[in-house]
Every structure is written in structure tokens, then in C-alpha cells.
Amino acid sequence: MRKWLMEKRKKQQLTQEEVSIKAHINRAYYSQIESGTRNPSMEVAKNIATVLNFSPFAFFMNENTEPFHVALKNAPIVIAHCDLDLRYTWLYNPHADFEQDASIGKTDLELDDNEGTRALMELKKEVIETKRQIHRKICFPLSTGEICYSVFAEPLLNQQGQITGIVTASMEMID
Incomplete structure (x- = not known):
């Protein structure tokens, strides 16, 4: 289902x-x-x-045979798409505190309200306002302790070049 x-x-x-x-x-x-x-x-x-109004890749995010999945399934990388309301339309490889399917349609604040999720929401708003790629370090309090990510965010464009959302790639920063 x-x-x-x-x-x-x-x-x-x-x-x-x-x-x-x-x-x-x-x-x-x-x-x-x-x-x-x-x-x-x-x-x-x-x-x-x-x-x-979501990413078509949401249908395929659990396909185990995709090279994308094989390459990234154990990597500390989270990839996501959000719409202009900052609601997830696709989420791949989230931290164990979050379920992929349950996150679709929700904002970061609806998933967990903390300093990290608020900073991530602000980053996404800034991408929409400036129409530019932004890179920022954001730390989140998670069940395994504080984890910092290097977050790359950029506008998601349709074929006409209009912003339809934001795509983020977040890589866990390991000391």
C-alpha cells in the first residue's frame, strides 16, 4: 500500500x-x-x-536494483525534493529517526521541531527567494546524538525554467 x-x-x-x-x-x-x-x-x-505535486521518483525510491540505491544505500547521504511549500515530495536515505514514506507531504517542522530543522527550513526559503544554490552546515539533535550535515540546496526547475521546489543533498560530516 x-x-x-x-x-x-x-x-x-x-x-x-x-x-x-x-x-x-x-x-x-x-x-x-x-x-x-x-x-x-x-x-x-x-x-x-x-x-x-510531488516528484515522480517517489515511486521508485525503494527499488533495490537501481544503481543509485546500490551506490548510496550505506552512504551517510540524504537526498530530498521539496515543493514550494517546503513539503517533502521525495526523500531518499533519511536518518533512522525518519521514515521515507511517512515524511512525504510533510515539512521539516512537522517531522521534528528543533534548531536544525528550523535552519533547514530557512535554507530552503532562501533558495526559493534567491533562486540560487546554497551550501551550509546544519546540525540536528537526533536519537544517536547531534549529527552535522553539509547541506547543498538548489532550486528544482521544470522544463520552462520555473522553480517548482528545492532539491537537497546532505552529507553527514564525519570527524
């Missing part, structure tokens, strides 16, 4: 029928995608993601 997908749809007060019409797919096919019994093609994932 793709609970995160159902929550995204319900948050926008859309039915499965409405999403399937807007995404140009059969309602039964959409229902199977939402239930997790079928995976969409990249084209269908893009259509659904456009309708519900």
Missing part, C-alpha cells in the same frame, strides 16, 4: 477517478498503483506526480 500516495490525493480532496482522469490513465490502473500492486512507468509516474 502506498499510504503516502493516498494521503497526497486525499489532502488535495481528489478521488481516484479525478486523479486518473487528470493523469490520463485508467482508474483501475491508478487504484493498483495506489495500492502498490502495480508500478507505474516513468511517463505515468510523471503524470500522477504533476497532478498531485
